[in-house]
Amino acid sequence: MLPKETYDLLVATFGEIVSDFTEGSGIKDPFCRVKPERLLEVMRTLRDHPALQFDFLESITAVDWPKSSEIQLVYHLFSYPLRHDFVLKVTLGREAPNVASLAALWDSADWLEREQYDLMGVVFAGHPDLRRLLLPEDWDGHPLRKDYRQPAEYRGMRTTRPSPLDLLPAFDAHNRAQQATTKGDEK
Amino acid sequence: MSEIVLATPAGEEMILNMGPHHPSTHGVLRFIVRTDGEVMSEAKPDVGYLHRAIEKICEGMTYEAFMPYTDRIDYVAAMPANHCWALTVEKLVGAPVPPRAEYLRIITDELNRISSHHIMLGAHAMDLGAVTVFPWLLREREMVNDLLEELCGARLTYNYHRIGGVAVDMPAGWPDKVMRFVDRHGPILDELDRLISGNEIFVKRNRGVAVVTAAEARSYGMVGPNARASGVDYDLRRDAPYGLYAKVLAGLEQKGTPFEVAVGRDALGVTGDCWNRFYVRVEECRQSLKLVREALAQIQETPAGEFWTPPKKIRPKGEALGRVEAARGWMSCYVVATGEKTPYRAHFRTGSFTSMAVVRAKSRGLMVADLVALIASLDVIAPEIDR
Numbered sequence: 350m351l352p353k354e355t356y357d358l359l360v361a362t363f364g365e366i367v368s369d370f371t372e373g374s375g376i377k378d379p380f381c382r383v384k385p386e387r388l389l390e391v392m393r394t395l396r397d398h399p400a401l402q403f404d405f406l407e408s409i410t411a412v413d414w415p416k417s418s419e420i421q422l423v424y425h426l427f428s429y430p431l432r433h434d435f436v437l438k439v440t441l442g443r444e445a446p447n448v449a450s451l452a453a454l455w456d457s458a459d460w461l462e463r464e465q466y467d468l469m470g471v472v473f474a475g476h477p478d479l480r481r482l483l484l485p486e487d488w489d490g491h492p493l494r495k496d497y498r499q500p501a502e503y504r505g506m507r508t509t510r511p512s513p514l515d516l517l518p519a520f521d522a523h524n525r526a527q528q529a530t531t532k533g534d535e536k
Numbered sequence: 537m538s539e540i541v542l543a544t545p546a547g548e549e550m551i552l553n554m555g556p557h558h559p560s561t562h563g564v565l566r567f568i569v570r571t572d573g574e575v576m577s578e579a580k581p582d583v584g585y586l587h588r589a590i591e592k593i594c595e596g597m598t599y600e601a602f603m604p605y606t607d608r609i610d611y612v613a614a615m616p617a618n619h620c621w622a623l624t625v626e627k628l629v630g631a632p633v634p635p636r637a638e639y640l641r642i643i644t645d646e647l648n649r650i651s652s653h654h655i656m657l658g659a660h661a662m663d664l665g666a667v668t669v670f671p672w673l674l675r676e677r678e679m680v681n682d683l684l685e686e687l688c689g690a691r692l693t694y695n696y697h698r699i700g701g702v703a704v705d706m707p708a709g710w711p712d713k714v715m716r717f718v719d720r721h722g723p724i725l726d727e728l729d730r731l732i733s734g735n736e737i738f739v740k741r742n743r744g745v746a747v748v749t750a751a752e753a754r755s756y757g758m759v760g761p762n763a764r765a766s767g768v769d770y771d772l773r774r775d776a777p778y779g780l781y782a783k784v785l786a787g788l789e790q791k792g793t794p795f796e797v798a799v800g801r802d803a804l805g806v807t808g809d810c811w812n813r814f815y816v817r818v819e820e821c822r823q824s825l826k827l828v829r830e831a832l833a834q835i836q837e838t839p840a841g842e843f844w845t846p847p848k849k850i851r852p853k854g855e856a857l858g859r860v861e862a863a864r865g866w867m868s869c870y871v872v873a874t875g876e877k878t879p880y881r882a883h884f885r886t887g888s889f890t891s892m893a894v895v896r897a898k899s900r901g902l903m904v905a906d907l908v909a910l911i912a913s914l915d916v917i918a919p920e921i922d923r
Contacts, residue, residue: 492592
């Protein structure tokens with residue numbers, strides 16, 4: 350099924366919950382928008398409808414848009430039996446992004462959502478085990494946010510180290526001084 | 537993390553920490569194992585030790601400059617990761633790729649797949665106590681490394697792909713050397729079967745261990761050889777061919793030696809068990825040899841020297857999802873571009889990431905020693921999980 354047909358089917362079922370089918374000019378994979386309130390139902394239909402059968406949740410990506418104070422979640426779906434794919438976007442407020450977890454529908458959502466929670470700070474309501482995945486549990490902030498500033502230290506360890514290029518002049522000077530002394534000795 | 541360590545085990549259970557430096561955990565991985573004697577009630581993976589924030593780094597540099605970083609996503613099979621990035625950006629920009637480059641991409645991807653599977657097959661056997669296989673396969677892997685080194689100068693992190701092509705053309709005499717390797721390697725794989733695949737102890741150690749059904753594999757988002765071992769008959773190279781794979785596959789079909797997607801079956805092992813995950817990769821090596829042979833035959837018809845058409849300006853606007861069949865399965869790269877020199881957001885979904893998530897569910901009721909078999913058979917690579 351083409352993405353447009355999938356979209357039409359969703360609109361027929363959910364009305365204005367699903368909207369803005371977008372394709373062409375730079376958008377290489379057409380997508381549509383879903384309102385977060387009924388995301389779980391829309392996703393369940395996508396998974397279970399005999400004409401859709403999206404049994405593979407390929408990826409979840411959160412994109413931060415500070416200018417419009419939004420966080421967009423992008424869901425990529427694929428169907429093994431029907432060999433078609435579909436992209437959905439959910440727009441959330443940037444201050445407290447909160448959306449239903451899909452872990453009950455696809456097991457893969459467990460880690461995919463934890464990753465986005467960890468790096469982007471999106472809270473997935475109903476997730477069985479929403480903890481940081483990649484960063485330490487006590488890390489501050491969500492690094493993939495556009496306004497994230499890396500802390501200078503983590504538990505007393507510096508997070509940056511001087512560039513070797515900055516150290517080079519001192520290193521050179523030291524070497525030259527050494528060479529000069531060895532030459533002096535030879536004489 | 538802290539929550540797990542502090543939890544009081546029930547009854548006779550104890551909590552065992554495995555890693556993060558256990559040698560059989562394939563990079564820096566850690567498992568928190570709850571066990572009653574030898575039988576685990578759960579093994580929780582704790583990942584992130586190799587997190588380098590590659591997606592954040594990507595936002596700070598140009599599309600071209602990010603290429604060497606993709607090597608570090610999966611350093612055992614860097615070529616397909618290169619390919620994934622190049623493919624996605626080319627899709628975004630609409631950049632054409634000369635046929636010679638497409639063939640070189642196929643040849644290098646497949647050679648790299650073979651050398652990556654060498655590591656997996658050897659490590660899997662070694663983790664279960666058969667030490668011979670690993671150095672024996674490393675010898676073969678060295679040959680692939682030599683070939684790739686001669687082509688692009690690097691043995692591990694190739695940085696070979698470019699937006700719109702590849703970095704360099706084949707050196708003189710290189711195709712013959714590749715053919716020599718391909719001719720040699722077929723019999724080696726048969727020897728591997730006699731050495732380990734059909735070995736009684738090895739089969740007993742893997743048969744029926746940690747069986748993942750096809751439905752579970754799809755739900756957990758397992759991809760590539762791991763999903764195919766469970767009977768998910770899907771391979772991007774055949775079912776959604778990118779580059780010139782369709783042409784190479786057609787060429788093989790014509791010659792009467794069609795490309796066959798290796799799928800797990802009830803033979804020495806049970807569909808979806810550790811043995812099938814092992815053997816699917818042996819079969820994949822055989823198929824990759826076919827692809828290399830055919831691509832090498834077809835590349836002779838392309839003009840030498842036309843290996844790269846760099847796009848004039850890479851300032852795309854829009855978004856795209858690129859997919860390649862990497863050594864650890866279907867790798868997706870999603871890029872959002874806003875017309876700047878740098879990507880606005882890039883996200884990689886890799887095979888190891890989703891495979892690792894299955895460990896917790898599959899570890900229930902497994903022996904501690906079998907956890908090692910499970911991890912080895914999933915062929916997870918820590919940098920690919922953590923990025």
